[in-house]
Amino acid sequence: DAGVIQSPRHEVTEMGQEVTLRCKPISGHNSLFWYRQTMMRGLELLIYFNNNVPIDDSGMPEDRFSAKMPNASFSTLKIQPSEPRDSAVYFCASSLDLGAGYGYTFGSGTRLTVV
Amino acid sequence: AQSVSQHNHHVILSEAASLELGCNYSYGGTVNLFWYVQYPGQHLQLLLKYFSGDPLVKGIKGFEAEFIKSKFSFNLRKPSVQWSDTAEYFCAVPPGWNRDDKIIFGKGTRLHILP
Numbered sequence: 001d002a003g004v005i006q007s008p009r010h011e012v013t014e015m016g017q018e019v020t021l022r023c024k025p026i027s028g029h030n031s032l033f034w035y036r037q038t039m040m041r042g043l044e045l046l047i048y049f050n051n052n053v054p055i056d057d058s059g060m061p062e063d064r065f066s067a068k069m070p071n072a073s074f075s076t077l078k079i080q081p082s083e084p085r086d087s088a089v090y091f092c093a094s095s096l097d098l099g100a101g102y103g104y105t106f107g108s109g110t111r112l113t114v115v
Numbered sequence: 116a117q118s119v120s121q122h123n124h125h126v127i128l129s130e131a132a133s134l135e136l137g138c139n140y141s142y143g144g145t146v147n148l149f150w151y152v153q154y155p156g157q158h159l160q161l162l163l164k165y166f167s168g169d170p171l172v173k174g175i176k177g178f179e180a181e182f183i184k185s186k187f188s189f190n191l192r193k194p195s196v197q198w199s200d201t202a203e204y205f206c207a208v209p210p211g212w213n214r215d216d217k218i219i220f221g222k223g224t225r226l227h228i229l230p
Contacts, residue, residue, distance in 0.1 A: 033217070042222050043159075043205070091158060100147050100209035100216045101166070106158040 002026075004107035006092050012113045018080040021110045024073055025094030033104065034067055034077050035091040043091075049075065050098060082114045117141055117210045121221035128196055129229045136191040136224050138180075138206030148189040149207040149218060150180055159205060165189065176200070201228045 005024040013019050025032050033048040047057040049069045057067070064083070069075040079086055089111050093104040118141040128134060140146060150162040163174025170182040180191045191204060206221040 031217075043220055045217075045219075048217060093159075098217045100218055103149050103161050103164055103207075104159075104218065106160070108158050 004092055004094050004105050006090075006107035006110050008110060009108065010111045010113075012115065013082055015083055015114055016081045018078065019082045019086075019112060019114075021077040021090050021092075021112070023075045023077070023092030023107060025075070025092070026105055027073070029094035029096055029105070030072070031095045031098050032069060032075050033093040033095075033099075034075070035093065036088045037091060037109075038088045046077070048098075079112075082112075084114045087112055087114050117146070117208055117219070119206050119208045119219060119221040121204075121206055121224050123224045124222070125225045125227070127227045127229065130198055131195050134191070134193040134196045134200070134226070136204055136206075136226070138189045138191065138221060140187050140189070140208045146208055147218075148180070148182060150174065150178070150189075150191050151205040151207060151220070153203045153205065153223075155202065162191070162204070196226075196228050198228045198230045200226060202226055 004026055007022045031050045034046040036044045036046055044059055046059045047067045048055055052069045065079055067077045089109045091109045092107045095104045096102045120139045122137045148165045151159040152162045153159045162178055163172050163180055165172045165182045172180050178193050180189055182189050203223045203225050205223045207218045209216045210219050
């Protein structure tokens, strides 16, 4: 199994530009989670999906952030427009059901730098 | 809802020292419990998990954790640490009694091993 695949690994963009982060969950996993990690705020859950349906997006910091899961094998997290304070590592994780019975498998993350 | 506390934010040890990292959850009962490790520049990886049975759980790389129901604790231990154990360690637990639920992460403990 290839694990959870995220792209790109690194992204540097200018303030105001649109950024799209991508995630491919493990085949057969039906839940997907987007996290953001910074030194200041630690690990934050942004949004999660179950069977491609968004369940809880209360962690999305602002309307500039949006996430979609058009099918079971792909999800995107979009920031438009991006700001320097969005600089962070963004992780995607997947699991069977919601994860309490199995745990999560994390992708390698996307390191986003907004200048 | 269930919450998880990691009281040690930063721990510094010398190689060969014994390790114990604290993890407490807010209320008792039957819970699933997890420890994750994040090595520098990497993603979170599952270290060990407890679902039921023997309260002493063995994980990878010589780590173990003990579920003590009366103390609402799931502390992580290793008898002799190595420099390569330098990482951040996260305890995680589902937010409620429902085992078909997401898991929530503690704020993490940064472990630094001096060579």
